[in-house]
Amino acid sequence: MTSLDGTAPATANLLRQGLRNIGDMIRIEPKRFAIGAFGAMVNTATTLFVSYVIGWVVGQVAVPAYENGEVAVGAVAIGVAALLGTSVLRFASMCARRIGAGAMMFQVQAHWRRQVTRRYLALPVSWHQKHPTGTLLSNANADVEAATRPLAPLPFAVGTIFMIIVAMGVFVTIDWAIALVAVCMFPVLFTLNAVFATKAAPRAKRAQELRAEVSAVGHESFDGALVVKAMGRETAETERFTASTEELRDAMIGVGRLRAAFEPAIAGLPELGTLLALLVGLARFETGAMTLEELVMVSFMFSVLAFPIRAIGWVLGDLPTSVVGRRRIDHVLAAAGDMEYGENAPEHDGRAAKLEFDSVAYAYPDGTEAIRDVSFTVKAGRTVALVGATGSGKSTLASLSARLTDPTAGAVRIDGVDVRELTHPHLAATCSLVQQIPFIFDDTVRSNLALNRPGIDDTRIWAALADAGADKFVGDLEDGLDTEVGERGTTLSGGQRQRLTLARALAGQPRLLVLDDATSAVDPKVESQILSGLKHSSDAASVLVVAYRRATIALADEVVFLDGGRITARGTHAELLAGHQPYADLVTAYEQAEAEREFDEETTA
Numbered sequence: 001m002t003s004l005d006g007t008a009p010a011t012a013n014l015l016r017q018g019l020r021n022i023g024d025m026i027r028i029e030p031k032r033f034a035i036g037a038f039g040a041m042v043n044t045a046t047t048l049f050v051s052y053v054i055g056w057v058v059g060q061v062a063v064p065a066y067e068n069g070e071v072a073v074g075a076v077a078i079g080v081a082a083l084l085g086t087s088v089l090r091f092a093s094m095c096a097r098r099i100g101a102g103a104m105m106f107q108v109q110a111h112w113r114r115q116v117t118r119r120y121l122a123l124p125v126s127w128h129q130k131h132p133t134g135t136l137l138s139n140a141n142a143d144v145e146a147a148t149r150p151l152a153p154l155p156f157a158v159g160t161i162f163m164i165i166v167a168m169g170v171f172v173t174i175d176w177a178i179a180l181v182a183v184c185m186f187p188v189l190f191t192l193n194a195v196f197a198t199k200a201a202p203r204a205k206r207a208q209e210l211r212a213e214v215s216a217v218g219h220e221s222f223d224g225a226l227v228v229k230a231m232g233r234e235t236a237e238t239e240r241f242t243a244s245t246e247e248l249r250d251a252m253i254g255v256g257r258l259r260a261a262f263e264p265a266i267a268g269l270p271e272l273g274t275l276l277a278l279l280v281g282l283a284r285f286e287t288g289a290m291t292l293e294e295l296v297m298v299s300f301m302f303s304v305l306a307f308p309i310r311a312i313g314w315v316l317g318d319l320p321t322s323v324v325g326r327r328r329i330d331h332v333l334a335a336a337g338d339m340e341y342g343e344n345a346p347e348h349d350g351r352a353a354k355l356e357f358d359s360v361a362y363a364y365p366d367g368t369e370a371i372r373d374v375s376f377t378v379k380a381g382r383t384v385a386l387v388g389a390t391g392s393g394k395s396t397l398a399s400l401s402a403r404l405t406d407p408t409a410g411a412v413r414i415d416g417v418d419v420r421e422l423t424h425p426h427l428a429a430t431c432s433l434v435q436q437i438p439f440i441f442d443d444t445v446r447s448n449l450a451l452n453r454p455g456i457d458d459t460r461i462w463a464a465l466a467d468a469g470a471d472k473f474v475g476d477l478e479d480g481l482d483t484e485v486g487e488r489g490t491t492l493s494g495g496q497r498q499r500l501t502l503a504r505a506l507a508g509q510p511r512l513l514v515l516d517d518a519t520s521a522v523d524p525k526v527e528s529q530i531l532s533g534l535k536h537s538s539d540a541a542s543v544l545v546v547a548y549r550r551a552t553i554a555l556a557d558e559v560v561f562l563d564g565g566r567i568t569a570r571g572t573h574a575e576l577l578a579g580h581q582p583y584a585d586l587v588t589a590y591e592q593a594e595a596e597r598e599f600d601e602e603t604t605a
């Protein structure tokens with residue numbers, strides 16, 4: 001596909017793209033498609049055979065009975081046996097058709113969903129920042145379902161095409177005039193489809209966009225449910241959601257109306273064909289060009305074609321939506337900006353790692369220059385505090401340390417190796433970033449800490465909990481490590497959640513720990529205990545900590561002071577306090593804010 005942005009495909013391309021999409025999906029699930037298509041073909045063959053049997057019974061039983069008044073019992077028995085046998089075969093083949101179609105569709109859906117989510121995980125943070133979660137959910141659900149919609153009726157439609165080909169062969173051998181009537185049906189069928197596709201494609205595109213929008217609005221409203229409630233914005237949020245769902249409803253009704261006009265027209269075609277075939281057949285019968293048996297058989301064939309031909313209408317009717325869905329999936333799959341990992345996994349002795357920033361600059365995709373010419377080192381086993389006013393670039397530096405993103409200039413090195421050269425497992429095992437907003441999975445405490453990483457047993461989990469100051473509260477939980485913590489850890493306090501995410505990082509025994517304001521919700525005394533414990537433990541990791549509290553900052557071996565994305569001062573806390581006024585002002589302001597907060601808490605308690 002040339003365009004990957006989910007735009008409405010031109011009508012001329014739609015059929016080609018839709019068929020290519022179907023071809024791709026058949027290549028994904030050839031066996032299940034083969035089962036469904038084989039079932040459909042056997043089913044249509046039995047349907048055609050019934051036409052033949054009925055024609056034969058009319059010729060061998062009904063006509064002699066009418067003319068001579070005698071019933072040929074043997075012929076009746078053969079007819080009944082043939083009809084019963086084909087009924088059994090029809091039942092079995094219909095099962096194969098339906099099972100093959102359903103299994104194929106769900107397998108292909110699972111395939112696309114895996115591809116899309118794998119891609120999401122490979123794409124950089126900058127890509128995710130531009131794509132709302134609701135839209136991503138819509139890509140993985142609504143778009144995947146839209147792309148695979150033609151698969152449900154596909155084997156039936158393939159069987160129908162087979163049926164038409166066989167029927168055409170029969171018509172041609174019986175009489176050219178009857179064959180002509182059948183042939184005339186197909187140009188009408190394709191003209192109808194072209195008209196439908198022209199009108200449906202832009203509507204289908206809009207409907208898929210709106211599905212994504214509804215999903216994004218819904219996700220945001222549910223995610224921010226507490227803010228919505230606290231601010232009394234329920235009505236406004238409901239109206240916002242209602243507006244987008246109503247637009248989606250109208251778009252879907254628009255597509256439905258078109259289908260409602262298209263499908264009956266397709267279904268009506270064979271009925272018209274049957275009528276025409278009867279008229280032409282009668283005329284040909286009277287001239288002696290056709291026998292009565294042939295006339296009955298041909299009329300019956302036209303009438304049994306009426307229903308299956310709808311399956312072609314269903315597939316064609318789903319094509320515009322499926323092409324739009326597939327384009328939206330391809331848009332995700334083709335998204336660029338992968339973070340390639342290197343091949344280097346240097347040997348180490350398990351002791352703390354050295355982190356080095358060498359003339360690092362970073363600009364966000366929108367052009368905001370967050371970091372400029374930053375150089376400093378966190379020596380092995382040392383603690384460095386990053387201090388700076390809001391927006392000075394602290395979180396950006398923390399993200400660069402853990403390689404959530406790459407610098408636009410300069411290099412970040414761990415133990416002297418550029419982080420871009422390290423393998424992903426090596427980097428993940430070496431460096432742990434703990435962010436201010438903790439993310440807790442809807443699972444047990446144990447699973448949240450271990451995250452299926454090898455070698456993390458209960459002993460290590462309890463040790464990590466102790467280092468993070470979380471062992472006591474986890475020990476007090478009714479089910480201990482087996483306690484389910486709810487979605488995003490809703491059953492825990494903010495400070496408890498932060499301590500669990502810190503313990504999760506520590507359980508992996510990283511050699512470099514990056515704390516981005518990761519203990520802000522923890523009591524200041526406990527925070528100091530945790531950080532001084534980390535600093536003094538025997539297997540101490542190097543620590544880069546974004547800090548706001550004086551006690552935390554004072555624990556650091558060195559302070560790096562950031563202003564507007566640049567380092568404007570470095571030294572110990574005492575040196576900067578005495579010699580760098582902007583630093584002294586900021587730390588004093590932090591201290592006052594902290595004192596006021598504590599006073600407020602004490603007076604409200």
Ligand SMILES: Nc1ncnc2c1ncn2[C@@H]1O[C@H](COP(=O)(O)OP(=O)(O)OP(=O)(O)O)[C@@H](O)[C@H]1O
Nearest residue numbers: 129364366368370389390391392393394395396397
């Ligand atoms: N996703 C983003 N896209 C564009 N600009 C961003 C993005 N994230 C941060 N910035 C900008 O980069 C600069 C540095 O932001 P950063 O979050 O690193 O600062 P910070 O020192 O951690 O701030 P705070 O103390 O408020 O957390 C700011 O000007 C900010 O507006």
